[in-house]
Amino acid sequence: MRLLKRGMFLLLLKLTIALESLWILSLLTRSNPGLNPSSVLENSWLEYTDSDDSPEKVCNCSAILQGEREALEQAKLLTVTKDFHKSVHIPDEHYVNATEDCSAFKLRRKYLTSPLSQEEEDFPLAYSMVQSFERLLRAIYAPQNIYCVHVDKKAKSSVLNAIWAITDCFPNIFLVSHPVDVVYAAWPRVQADLNCLADLYNSSTQWKYVINLCGQDFPLKTNLEIVRTLRSLRGGNSLESEEMPGYKVGRVRNSHKIIDGGIQGTGKAKEPPPFNITIMSGNAYFVVSRGFIRSVLEDRRVLALMEWFKDTYSPDEFLWATIQRMPGVPGSTWPHRKYDMSDVNAIARLVKWQWHEGSQDSPDTVYPECHGSHVREICVYGAGDLQWMLKQHHLFANKFDIDTDPVPVYCLEKYLRKRALSGLQ
Numbered sequence: 001m002r003l004l005k006r007g008m009f010l011l012l013l014k015l016t017i018a019l020e021s022l023w024i025l026s027l028l029t030r031s032n033p034g035l036n037p038s039s040v041l042e043n044s045w046l047e048y049t050d051s052d053d054s055p056e057k058v059c060n061c062s063a064i065l066q067g068e069r070e071a072l073e074q075a076k077l078l079t080v081t082k083d084f085h086k087s088v089h090i091p092d093e094h095y096v097n098a099t100e101d102c103s104a105f106k107l108r109r110k111y112l113t114s115p116l117s118q119e120e121e122d123f124p125l126a127y128s129m130v131q132s133f134e135r136l137l138r139a140i141y142a143p144q145n146i147y148c149v150h151v152d153k154k155a156k157s158s159v160l161n162a163i164w165a166i167t168d169c170f171p172n173i174f175l176v177s178h179p180v181d182v183v184y185a186a187w188p189r190v191q192a193d194l195n196c197l198a199d200l201y202n203s204s205t206q207w208k209y210v211i212n213l214c215g216q217d218f219p220l221k222t223n224l225e226i227v228r229t230l231r232s233l234r235g236g237n238s239l240e241s242e243e244m245p246g247y248k249v250g251r252v253r254n255s256h257k258i259i260d261g262g263i264q265g266t267g268k269a270k271e272p273p274p275f276n277i278t279i280m281s282g283n284a285y286f287v288v289s290r291g292f293i294r295s296v297l298e299d300r301r302v303l304a305l306m307e308w309f310k311d312t313y314s315p316d317e318f319l320w321a322t323i324q325r326m327p328g329v330p331g332s333t334w335p336h337r338k339y340d341m342s343d344v345n346a347i348a349r350l351v352k353w354q355w356h357e358g359s360q361d362s363p364d365t366v367y368p369e370c371h372g373s374h375v376r377e378i379c380v381y382g383a384g385d386l387q388w389m390l391k392q393h394h395l396f397a398n399k400f401d402i403d404t405d406p407v408p409v410y411c412l413e414k415y416l417r418k419r420a421l422s423g424l425q
């Protein structure tokens, strides 16, 4: 009898402990979803579904992502329809109204409100965004990351107001402290990024990597995939950095200046670069560590180099690529040619240049034909590019333009959100 009582007491005790830990577990899950498999169900409302009231929902994205011809033809037809474009277009003023109630805005637009995993929470990222749009922001937004948005000094007040209204809803998104007047292919484009980088560096010591974006970029990976890829770089940077091709030499050999909002050659030759630094060729996009940014802001060689770059043509094509090969810069590689990195091999940005497109049979081609249109010889993606694009290792792709073709962004955002919520892999 005594023994039975004792057994029941123990059983009761065990039950209480079990219930208590269950209760603690449910508390944990509620305060921090993403740490437990049950959160997959809890978060399912965050998926973008076809009941979301968007005109693009007539497209069958799963068929498009599988490259099915009928779905692609239907999408193509849609993008040449005037009424469709009209219905998709959202005026800037809308965002000022829509964000009056921030929590309602975030709820309706399904912004993530907590990290989806511990792994992502432990590896916060920083973003420097030169001009941006709400769809891009929503796709990359996570509460543990930090975002600096640069709005061109020339921007219309309606654009500024819209971006101001949206950023005001989030404690981890801010506008750059010193906006500049961006001039295509000239130094101010670099300065815009630099000002955001300085602000990001100064406002948080937590972030591990920084990625710079412009308004025509869109992610190809979820935040967790980005975090895992960056961790695998083990402190290294990833950006295009190659030997200077002959046809670009004039861009840095001669001096230029800004006249009437455009850049022009002055006819004068420049001094050679400081410290006998070899100028490398690349592009405007990077994925770099916090240490790289410390060098950009503090290393006297880099500061001298930036001063030297100010009157070159398209300095963003050379500056980051050159710093990436300077000894002593965190995450850089040796200057030797064997370490040259092409845009195809770097993970920063997928770009399709028109002259590289074609069939795989030809030795001169790098990627299949563009299924959208071209702007300055760069592919503006169409729905037909998606299947191929998602097989690439790049974190982001350029160019997307929702005014030209909203379908690629629509299908990508649905795909990525679904993947992020599924806990993936």
Ligand SMILES: *[C@@H]1O[C@H](CO)[C@@H](O)[C@H](O)[C@H]1NC(C)=O
Pocket: 060, 061, 062, 063, 068
């Ligand atoms: C969309 O395409 C997929 C793949 O072909 C197909 O299984 C599905 O039934 C289609 N959905 C609709 C609503 O047509």
Ligand SMILES: *[C@@H]1O[C@H](CO)[C@@H](O)[C@H](O)[C@H]1NC(C)=O
Pocket: 091, 093, 094, 097
């Ligand atoms: C914004 O809200 C005001 C008042 O609520 C309304 O009059 C106006 O039409 C709205 N503007 C837009 C663009 O929705």
Ligand SMILES: *[C@@H]1O[C@H](CO)[C@@H](O)[C@H](O)[C@H]1NC(C)=O
Pocket: 198, 199, 202
């Ligand atoms: C960083 O912030 C401090 C104080 O907020 C300020 O004094 C300093 O100038 C800032 N540095 C940069 C590089 O912006």
Ligand SMILES: *[C@@H]1O[C@H](CO)[C@@H](O)[C@H](O)[C@H]1NC(C)=O
Pocket: 276, 278
């Ligand atoms: C500058 O670099 C070149 C090769 O990049 C080398 O041949 C030359 O000796 C260097 N000059 C000085 C002054 O270090």
